[in-house]
Amino acid sequence: MRDQQPSMTDNKTIESVYGSACERFSAFGIDVEGALERLDAIPISMHCWQGDDVLGFEKGAGPLTGGIQATGNYPGRARTADELRADLDLAMAQIPGAKRLNLHAIYLESEAPVAREAIEPRHFTGWVDWAKERKVGLDFNPTCFSHPLSADGMTLSHPDAAVRDFWIAHCQASRKVSAFFGETLGTPSVMNIWLPDGMKDLPADRFAPRERMADALDAVIADKLPREHHKDAIESKLFGLGLESYTVVSGEFALGYATSRDILLCLDAGHFHPTEVISDKISSTLQFVPELLLHVSRPVRWDSDHVVLLDDELQAIAVEIVRGGALDRVNIGLDFFDASINRVAAWVIGTRNMRKALLRALLDPTTALRKAEAERDFTTRLATMEEMKSMPWGAVWDFYCLSRNVPVGLDWLEPIRTYERTVLSKRKAA
Ligand SMILES: C[C@H](O)[C@H](O)[C@@H](O)C(=O)CO
Numbered sequence: 001m002r003d004q005q006p007s008m009t010d011n012k013t014i015e016s017v018y019g020s021a022c023e024r025f026s027a028f029g030i031d032v033e034g035a036l037e038r039l040d041a042i043p044i045s046m047h048c049w050q051g052d053d054v055l056g057f058e059k060g061a062g063p064l065t066g067g068i069q070a071t072g073n074y075p076g077r078a079r080t081a082d083e084l085r086a087d088l089d090l091a092m093a094q095i096p097g098a099k100r101l102n103l104h105a106i107y108l109e110s111e112a113p114v115a116r117e118a119i120e121p122r123h124f125t126g127w128v129d130w131a132k133e134r135k136v137g138l139d140f141n142p143t144c145f146s147h148p149l150s151a152d153g154m155t156l157s158h159p160d161a162a163v164r165d166f167w168i169a170h171c172q173a174s175r176k177v178s179a180f181f182g183e184t185l186g187t188p189s190v191m192n193i194w195l196p197d198g199m200k201d202l203p204a205d206r207f208a209p210r211e212r213m214a215d216a217l218d219a220v221i222a223d224k225l226p227r228e229h230h231k232d233a234i235e236s237k238l239f240g241l242g243l244e245s246y247t248v249v250s251g252e253f254a255l256g257y258a259t260s261r262d263i264l265l266c267l268d269a270g271h272f273h274p275t276e277v278i279s280d281k282i283s284s285t286l287q288f289v290p291e292l293l294l295h296v297s298r299p300v301r302w303d304s305d306h307v308v309l310l311d312d313e314l315q316a317i318a319v320e321i322v323r324g325g326a327l328d329r330v331n332i333g334l335d336f337f338d339a340s341i342n343r344v345a346a347w348v349i350g351t352r353n354m355r356k357a358l359l360r361a362l363l364d365p366t367t368a369l370r371k372a373e374a375e376r377d378f379t380t381r382l383a384t385m386e387e388m389k390s391m392p393w394g395a396v397w398d399f400y401c402l403s404r405n406v407p408v409g410l411d412w413l414e415p416i417r418t419y420e421r422t423v424l425s426k427r428k429a430a
């Protein structure tokens, strides 16, 4: 069946269809060439943890904990940093436009075990060299889960000061790694702090853990670091598996903390009530925080971290950023981990979808829509928005891929299938 897949790379056809598409868009006053140049420059931060089911490379690492779960047992999980980098290289070659890589602290490289609070930039030089060569920026995260000292569901808010101090020290060490990334690569590293802290059942005291959390976070960020190297972000959550009744860093806590400390707020698409969408939170929260970090994900019934689709919410996220002129204040990161399909393909599907949504947003007739809105002509506004859905943006996407030297259409799948046959299928589960 796969061999019958028609190749999309008939360059002449792609170019000629693109020419007609440009004419259609120019009737709406849209400069397609200009849109493609803007699109190239928007970085998407790919999350390293899709490649290995969020396990990392610590010596003697235990299972994934913290109320998150990667389900599925598709063969080929990366077991070493070299394998993960090779997988990322293949994935990135299928994706047009600027890319970054988002690392967690557990993706360090060291022959000897390294305690979380003892991580240093030298444990990440393999990643920095890789990033330098590929001209991609790096982002970072302390890993406050999958550890004996997070086993009872509390880290920075733990009632035991010694446990809190351990996690404070880990987050402080992580900031140094992050600043090193930013300084060495010449592009700021966004360091996202996600804490799993919560309770399975009803707490008797909701205040104390939040007070301890705020104090601990203050200790973490006390040392001022230059923003051209490092930016702090805090991520909220609604609930975790086994932590269903109480989450210390809730939406309100994170928003209040980020606003009052002038740091970035991380909005994860899977971390709100099922009918809430982060697209509507972009314009609200940007009134009060300097920048946002997005964890673009796809919740299915719960925070299930499914691969991102080109669905209405993804499109709404992209449109909000572009229409709001907020590209320089929104850091776009991805957060999904699907172990039930080829993991490299998962990256490619999700990241290409994010960029497709950005392309469609850049081809939006914003001026005309705003004019209709200002004139209270909501009929024209709605009619135009609907018309844009069937405009030939797919022809522009194909040309974009062709002109940026990445596979057109489904042509990206074959190299990944070959890699699966020759490399991934030979990896034995560690
Ligand atoms: C591994 C990530 O840090 C994690 O997914 C976090 O961002 C999150 O979303 C937890 O639900």
Ligand SMILES: [Mn+2]
Pocket (backbone or CB within 6 Å): 194, 235, 268, 295, 335
């Ligand atoms: Mn997240």
